[in-house]
Amino acid sequence: MICTGCACLCEDIEIKDGRVLNACLRGSSLIRNLNGNRAKARVDGNDSTVEKAIKTASELIQSAESPVIYGLDTTTIEAQSLAIKMAEKVEAYLDDSSTYCMGPFVEMILKGEVPSTTLDEVREKADMTIYWGADPFHSHPRHMSRFTYYPRGKFRQKGWEEDRYLAVIDVRDSHTSSLARKKVIVRDDDDFMNALITLLRGETPSAYLKDSAELVNRIKKSEFGVIIGGLGLRYGLKNLNLLRDLMKELNQVSEFYFIPMGCHPNMRGFNETLYERTGEINRYSFRDGRSDPEYSFSSIVKSGKNDVVVVIGSDPVSSLPYDISSSLGRSKLIVVDPRETLTTEIADVVIPSSYSGLETGGTMKRIDGVEIEFKPEKEEELNDVYILERLMEGV
Amino acid sequence: MVVVRNAFQMERADHGKRDEGYIELSSSIFFRKEDLKDFDLSEGDTVEISRDGKAIRMKVKTDDTAPEGGAMIFNSIYASQVSTMDDFKRFNAKIKKVEGNPTKLDEILRKFEKK
Numbered sequence: 001m002i003c004t005g006c007a008c009l010c011e012d013i014e015i016k017d018g019r020v021l022n023a024c025l026r027g028s029s030l031i032r033n034l035n036g037n038r039a040k041a042r043v044d045g046n047d048s049t050v051e052k053a054i055k056t057a058s059e060l061i062q063s064a065e066s067p068v069i070y071g072l073d074t075t076t077i078e079a080q081s082l083a084i085k086m087a088e089k090v091e092a093y094l095d096d097s098s099t100y101c102m103g104p105f106v107e108m109i110l111k112g113e114v115p116s117t118t119l120d121e122v123r124e125k126a127d128m129t130i131y132w133g134a135d136p137f138h139s140h141p142r143h144m145s146r147f148t149y150y151p152r153g154k155f156r157q158k159g160w161e162e163d164r165y166l167a168v169i170d171v172r173d174s175h176t177s178s179l180a181r182k183k184v185i186v187r188d189d190d191d192f193m194n195a196l197i198t199l200l201r202g203e204t205p206s207a208y209l210k211d212s213a214e215l216v217n218r219i220k221k222s223e224f225g226v227i228i229g230g231l232g233l234r235y236g237l238k239n240l241n242l243l244r245d246l247m248k249e250l251n252q253v254s255e256f257y258f259i260p261m262g263c264h265p266n267m268r269g270f271n272e273t274l275y276e277r278t279g280e281i282n283r284y285s286f287r288d289g290r291s292d293p294e295y296s297f298s299s300i301v302k303s304g305k306n307d308v309v310v311v312i313g314s315d316p317v318s319s320l321p322y323d324i325s326s327s328l329g330r331s332k333l334i335v336v337d338p339r340e341t342l343t344t345e346i347a348d349v350v351i352p353s354s355y356s357g358l359e360t361g362g363t364m365k366r367i368d369g370v371e372i373e374f375k376p377e378k379e380e381e382l383n384d385v386y387i388l389e390r391l392m393e394g395v
Numbered sequence: 396m397v398v399v400r401n402a403f404q405m406e407r408a409d410h411g412k413r414d415e416g417y418i419e420l421s422s423s424i425f426f427r428k429e430d431l432k433d434f435d436l437s438e439g440d441t442v443e444i445s446r447d448g449k450a451i452r453m454k455v456k457t458d459d460t461a462p463e464g465g466a467m468i469f470n471s472i473y474a475s476q477v478s479t480m481d482d483f484k485r486f487n488a489k490i491k492k493v494e495g496n497p498t499k500l501d502e503i504l505r506k507f508e509k510k
């Protein structure tokens with residue numbers, strides 16, 4: 001079984017005598033609680049049949065003048081492709097959570113602006129891992145044990161004890177930083193990145209001299225390094241050009257890659273699927289045929305340009321700032337989700353689905369872009385692909 | 396204030412976002428023990444976190460992974476009441492001790508009711 005608890009997509013999960021083996025706390029909790037808190041079909045707050053919910057949703061989408069489709073990071077590439085087709089057909093705005101998460105980093109990778117690699121390569125070769133604004137201990141609990149720090153790699157047989165060096169850069173102490181050989185607490189990510197670049201260029205930085213010098217000395221001794229950038233870096237780094245410059249300088253003294261720490265199981269799949277179709281990774285308007293910050297889910301919903309919102313496998317009422325989520329009630333809201341969420345609570349139409357990957361097959365892309373195929377033992381018929389096909393029939 | 400992910404809170408989310416354990420963790424604000432005195436707070440106090448006319452009440456707890464001189468909250472609808480799109484994960488807010496309990500989830504959700 002493959003876990004979809006986070007974007008690590010761990011492929012070694014087993015269920016024996018009702019016990020979930022190999023998964024972390026998050027993964028085992030997800031799998032053990034699959035049957036609880038399931039979404040029920042509703043229309044206008046009243047219980048409904050799935051058929052009626054799909055029909056109502058389809059009619060709403062059909063008559064919409066300005067629909068928005070959002071979410072899709074927890075579903076399969078097959079469902080994402082259908083959602084893109086539907087967005088094209090009804091000239092919708094289309095966005096996912098990467099706009100507020102790893103989008104800018106993934107875009108740089110897809111456009112070849114920063115070098116990236118796979119986590120399998122990291123496991124076999126990396127002697128230096130830098131988590132920057134990331135706390136995998138909580139967000140991706142098996143990231144370090146499967147890929148970066150604890151495993152014995154083909155070229156790193158002595159593992160973390162001798163062969164691997166772990167550094168953490170963050171605004172605070174974290175459970176991950178407590179395991180690191182080197183931790184740097186930063187107030188300003190741009191300043192620290194600048195300090196590293198300056199030192200790598202052989203000059204003296206004006207801030208963070210001690211910490212940056214220690215880190216750069218270690219970097220110069222490494223053969224294969226990786227920076228894993230999390231949400232802390234995404235929101236802390238104001239000048240993205242610094243990351244391009246840093247990766248360039250690092251590769252003058254060693255071999256260094258960047259991997260974004262996306263959380264949702266198939267955010268990367270959404271970005272790549274949309275990129276293949278349009279050359280853009282998110283916040284796309286099929287009416288205007290281009291991507292723009294003003295087409296992000298938050299901008300559209302806040303501006304009130306939309307009359308129907310379709311949320312698939314996401315809970316924006318919980319995760320997005322109130323300034324944005326409070327505008328969701330201004331238009332018709334359709335939610336497709338396997339479970340009840342705070343967004344299903346305020347939705348006009350709720351269509352229950354199954355858990356992609358766990359109850360229905362398909363493909364997803366791991367955090368590093370590696371494609372993972374899901375073949376669960378039992379296939380639920382009511383899944384995102386089926387629902388999207390039915391919605392498409394109506395439009 | 397920093398907004399972070401926490402595995403124990405996310406584990407409770409799998410029981411539903413109305414799960415008591417999930418709500419308790421989501422409505423908690425964490426300080427380093429040594430910082431509490433500077434903020435004139437004690438563990439168990441209720442505080443109001445406010446900025447730009449938005450406010451939420453949370454329960455004070457301690458954790459040694461909170462930022463020095465600041466506070467940490469977990470990603471949830473509680474954090475979303477005071478965050479903005481521009482500074483989603485790190486922002487400045489006012490904190491003051493108040494009477495009563497953390498804001499109830501239904502109190503927050505009432506704001507979403509269609510008029």
Ligand code: SF4
Nearest residue numbers: 003005006010027142
């Ligand atoms: S690390 Fe992520 S994918 Fe792996 S078991 Fe834990 S939650 Fe599941």
